[in-house]
Amino acid sequence: MDLSWMAWTWQTAAFFIFIFASIACMGFLEYRWPGGAPRRGVFGLDTTRGDRLFITLLGSAFIFLGWLGVMGTPLWGGLALAIAWGVFVFWKV
């Protein structure tokens, strides 16, 4: 199958593999501990594991965009912030 029209690069492929791996990981966690681990977090939101992943990814996208707009490249600072955000979301939200 010729996928050249999709203009793949290894960087974007790695990005999507990471996203799909995260979703697969959620699937595994759900299989192992069903119910989605619901709770009410610090923002008063009722979230499950999947919600927390969604909030992490969406928030990270905006963190990276914000970093890029304000600080420019390189993005290591944005990456650190995004990881911190992810840890915070899975821990508290």
Place this chain on the structure above:
Amino acid sequence: MSGKTDNQRAWFLVLPVVLLVAFNALVPLMTVVNYSVQETFGNNIFFWHGVGWFQDLLRSERFHAALGRQLLFTFTILLIEVPLGVAIALCMPKKGIWVSVCLVLMALPLLVPWNVVGAMWNIFALPDIGLLGWSLNTLGFEYNMTQQPLSAWITLVVMDVWHWTSLVALLAYAGLIAIPEAYYQAAKIDGAKAWAVFRYIQLPKLGRVLTIALLLRFMDSFMIYTEPFVLTGGGPGNATTLLSIDLVKIALGQFDLGPAAAMSIIYFLITLAICWVFYTLMTRNEAR
């Protein structure tokens, strides 16, 4: 968990939908992500450009202006259409022959294709030959939507209100007639005024349909393209160049696929984030 057998095999029935979505949404979206980090001059030859397009875009005044116009347009029409739709639904008859008449009349604008709406309003609003434009000018108002940004904006907003308020009204109407009569009887016994009935019975009961109405109107108006394109073409100047119009100019007019892809992704992320915030706020209030 109850004592029932936990059978998850029904999930396989979702598989066709997953495949369909993968082909018509996921694969194109992945391609857009791939484009957004590269430069191309056609012929399927691409050059790596990193996050450069994103950086350019985030610092581009043109993008900021288009985004500002888009947000202004969306929140203006939401502020008008949602209260107006609820008001119309409250005024519509609950039974009798007029119900059908009202429903058909309200549904009519929704049946008109988007490009036809744009063309209709374009002709309607032309200052020299259009009924609306000519009448306003004859009455002494300075109105020329092809030259004055304010006139173009007013026409655009009025057109959208004309086209889509019906949707909010019909949804709100469906919500209203679903409220059991007992609530109104109880309110009557307590001597509740019309405002109190609206505030404490009708509005809370409408919450769910209004959430749907708000989300639908937000998404549609945030992604609107055809109507403003046909009505004003983004003009005069760039006065009504909304995000989608600018995006098409970049992608198809200038054939700058990289910047256009980066813009699409930011556009998508903003839509996703605002929808999520709306949905979360509204379902959170409902849960309490």
